[in-house]
Amino acid sequence: MKHPAAPALKRLAAIQSEESEEYGVRRRFPQPHKDRLERSLQDRALDLCQAPKDLYNHAARRQEKQETFLYLAYGSNLFSGTFLGRRGIRPLSAINVVVPELIMTFDLPGIPYSEPCFANTKYRPEIPPTSGEGDEKASHSITERPKYHNPEWPRGLVGVVYEVTAADFFHILATEGGGAAYQDVLVDCYPLLPGIQPVPEHPSTDVFKAHTLYAPVYAPGKAPPGRERFSRPDPDYSQPSLRYITIIQNGADEHDFPPDYKAYLQELEPFTITSxxxxxxxxxxxxxxxxxxxxxxxxxxxxxxxxxxxxxxxxxxxxxxxxxxxxxxxxxxxxxxxxxxxxxxxxxxxxxxxxxxxxxxxx
Missing domain, CATH: 1.10.287 (Helix Hairpins)
Incomplete structure (x- = not known):
């Protein structure tokens, strides 16, 4: 059984251990083969609301065929201490990408005074979603954001697409709390060439698709049946902790993200106790x-x-x-x-x- 609070609990558990001694160094993974990237255009998103047994059977079939998943990471999973260490994932390959249709948000509730919120994504209002249920998601989700003097990133989400085995992908779903609150969506990813600066608004590299977990924030009473999740009255209000921001910054350093995106991450202001x-x-x-x-x-x-x-x-x-x-x-x-x-x-x-x-x- 999955519950709307599961994503926050899973994320909180995933960052409890400190692995800075064993991990945190820049790691070089081979890039996915070109034919695997091309085949991704035929991939389909998974329905995470189906019975767990059906999902596990699907994973077993994919594993038997030695099929892989392309998984987009953008938050704490950028950092090897979380992704390789705590979650125990062993990527087969990896590639830096920009995703023009998404931006990173911090609207998953955590624990007050300690880890107030965690990273999530939302579709950029000016760019229509490319996945199958995108129009429905965009129409129900909150698109207007209040202004709290948060730093604004003007272009698409920067992240890493890991190629992982079917077993590892379904382990990611389990440790992230995938289910009622999360949706598996396919998004258009564009490889970032080494040394590129700045991050392009309209990338010219060949597009491919990757899976990512998406937890939409719905207006009160607008969530479709089975898609409810725990959320705060104002999902944009919370600030992430210094530790959580540092994990994302360390992951960006490990993967040698473009300097302008790393500068944006450095501008994120953490929640700080002041009295x-x-x-x-x-x-x-x-x-x-x-x-x-x-x-x-x-x-x-x-x-x-x-x-x-x-x-x-x-x-x-x-x-x-x-x-x-x-x-x-x-x-x-x-x-x-x-x-x-x-x-x-x-x-x-x-x-x-x-x-x-x-x-x-x-x-």
Whole structure:
């Protein structure tokens, strides 16, 4: 069973271990063969809402035929410590690409005060999707973004397409929480030539298609049946943690991304605690919830089957706990201790103290 909270829980678990000593160096993979890239134009997206047994049987058939998948990574999976280390994936080949129809967002909820959000993608409003269900997804998803002075990347998503075995691809689906909240989509990818600068808006290299996991943000009441996922009232509000941004930056360095895209990643502002009140709230919040979440991760590792799927009872329990985490934050911690999703000005507490002194003096 997959639950709308699964992507956030899986991503949080995937970055718990530190692997900077063993990984983090620039790795050279061979590029996919030209005929494999050409065959990708005939690939079809998977329906992740079908029964797990059917998905596993499909994986087994692909594995028996020694067929591979082309998988687009753009967030923490750029970093070898996550993709090769924590997830245990062994790519057969890899190639840097630009995907003009997508941009990277940070709208997957995480854990307040610690990992507020994780990377996701969305279709650029001015470029129509190329995958089969794109028109439906574009019509239901939120396209207008509020302005929080976030750095804007003006061109398509830059990422890495890994060629992986069928077994590894379905392991990626399991460890990412693929299912109700995620869709497998095929997107047009254009290879980035070594040393290219800047990233082209209209690339001229030969297009091929790659799979990627896409979790659309739907307006309230607009999600199609079976596509609901846990989301915040304002999905663009949260800022990723410094650790999470650093993982993405390290992955970009490993794959030698174009300098202008790496400069954009350097401009991303992380969530930072700026007051003693927040610091106290974060300590209490994490003292309460971190042991419970750690226990859930351990139970998931213990009871997951060989495809990474947790039993139904554990999925329900994990989803309930994740929802409770955010309810406790919204109803109590945020009100008492301050923001755990976005950096607040350092002078907030000082201004509050000044206002209190003024009020006291006026009485």
């Amino acid at each position: 003693q009140r927040q610091r106290m709230g974060a300590f209490i919040f994490l003292q309460i919830w971190q042991p419970i979440l750690t226990a859930i991760f351990k139970l998931s590792a213990r009871y997951a089957d060989d495809k990474g799927k947790s039993p139904k009872w554990l999925s329900i329990l994990a989803a309930a706990i994740f929802t409770s985490v955010w309810i406790s934050y919204d109803q109590f911690f945020h009100r008492i201790f301050g923001d755990g999703e976005r950096t607040q000005p350092k002078h907030t507490d000082e201004e509050r103290t000044q206002r209190k002194l003024v009020r006291d003096a006026s009485h």
